[in-house]
Amino acid sequence: MRTADNGFMRFFLALLLVLSISPLALADEEPSPPLWEWGLGLGYIRYADYPSSDEYSDLMLPFPTFQYRGEYLRADDREGGRAYLFKSDAWSLEFSGGGRLPLDSSKNLAREGMENLPLVLDGGPQLVWSSGGTWEFQLAPFLSAAAYGTYIRQNGMRFKAQVIYRWESYARGPFSSPIYISGTTALEMNAASQEYMQTYFEVDPMFATASRAAYNARAGFLNNNLSYYQRFSSGRFSLYIGASVSDYTWSANRSSPLHRSDLNVGYGVGMIYQFGESARPSVAPEDTQGVINRYRQQRHERLIPID
Template identity: 30%
Template sequence: MTYILRILLLLQVLALVSTSAYADDVERLPKWELGAGLAAASFPDYPGSDQNRSLVLPYPSVIYRGSRIRAGRDGLRGMLFKGKRWDLDVSAGGSLSVNSEDNRAREGMNDLGISVEFGPSLRLKFIDEADQKLQLRFNLRALLVTDDFPVLDYEGWLFNPELRWRRHFGERYILGSSLELRYANRAYHDHFYGVASQFATVTRPEYRGQRGYSSVGVSSFVTMKLDQNWRTSVRLGYYDLHDVAFNDSPLFRKNSGAFFGLSISRVLWRSEATVGPARIDDITL
């Protein structure tokens, strides 16, 4: 286990055993908020790649806190059932494209298109308080890829159990961490790690993906509310790829990876209608 993983796991343990007390008052939140932000990030081209990318990008900040549809930092959610101890919803996420000309392992191959992961999520709520939340999620998502925009092609499925924790510290800070496991089918792994016969070379033999274990990862973040409109966030993560199902792929070059992200955003408009009460926003869970 690497030094980075040990640090992140230690943060996770310390967070879960924290017993600090907080005020009982909670705030209501606008039903929607619109704004803009700037994000900087560094991350591998794909899990198992030995090349990283660093990006600085502007982005729109859209938050919607409906009773059935919610949108926020973690993507889009459609609530199917909300109970005291468990929720069932449909959620979506995604990843950026990879230009194969910029990646040594994939040189001469087709690019990896922008991808969307979409599917149901069962969320068991162990702690569900205004200042602290702890959930065990069971996410099952289909991989949809935009090789020929706007057409989406199905490229397999991913099962992604995740333990996620959030806690509010004072009036300005939210600290969070998560521990997750990934398991995918043959088509999913083949999309990222498969080498078709027309792309095989002497140093890059033909390869077909196999179903099985994909990775284990841990991440932590801190979000700070600078004032009523300005927010900033820092995120750090690490994942381990030892003994994965695709470790024989010639595109698999590194058995670990890390990512870092920094963002700052400003709310420009918000609704007069409010929802709540809440302190930790459910849409970030």
């Protein structure tokens, strides 16, 4: 683990800028994707060890991919993962989530001698307002769970408010090959319960040292996060780049000895090759509906039979 490499970060952000503003020859529209597809990918990410850490981890690994774009459930590289509970023209109630990777505390100076950090997964309903697929506002209370080896415990709650802007274009590449380009910029604010905050900021007296005082974590504001993501696809091949900046200046636990930095910067790059897909096309985003909508429709049809 090392601190952020400023030279590489400047190069990476410059690459994002060049790719995002390159002139493009727009075509009429992007072809409809398949209902499902699978492939293999290779990715690299650099991320802070934990919220407000001043040390970073690097992760590079191959991974399988599966994308599905159905009527109620969608999990792909455009919209992320979401299950529709209820949906109208502008509003929807969805099930979604997020999480953070575990950490071996012996590899982080600030947490040396403390318990390892668990794999944390958050999930729950989120209320979404969407404007034609370009602007989106999300508000969610997520339940959190922490996986400590062979057991899982409840880990409090995380509260998220997020504004998202999406764009897409269709272009011709240097060899007249079609290239589909999509991007997302998101501004997110997070707060959390005391139990959630204890995972990252609590210092039990038994782990206190001369340079790490005991500390009782408290509920409140966690961070602001600005993220950028862009995808380039041609045929069966896709390239992904992204970066995020998290600000902990207003964190409720800024006094914790484990709060080591007001700013965390993460970035990553990945590529996927698609090996197989369905012959059936995906359900268009405007044709998706929630399971509650479908239940109400079926109930109405049973009460009022249609000849």
